[in-house]
Amino acid sequence: MSKLLDLPVIIEDDHMPMVFFWRGHRYNIIEITDQWWDTGRWWQNEPEKFFIRAATSDNSVVELYQQKDKWMLYKIYD
Structure with a gap:
């Protein structure tokens, strides 16, 4: 399950x-x-947006994207 955030x-x-x-x-x-x-x-x-899916040290999986010069937290997976 994932939570859609789309926050800076x-x-x-x-x-x-x-x-x-x-x-x-x-x-x-x-x-x-x-x-x-x-x-x-x-x-x-x-x-265009450049996305990455990544694992973090607290055992989360996140999707981040870059649009122009800013990065956004798009999703967190449970």
């Missing part, structure tokens, strides 16, 4: 996040298990 996070490294901060907590990424590009709603001129 703070990334320690802009290139490929290995640490991110959300709601005052630090999350360490221990493994990136997948990555892909999503074209979004191109017919509405939505920009």
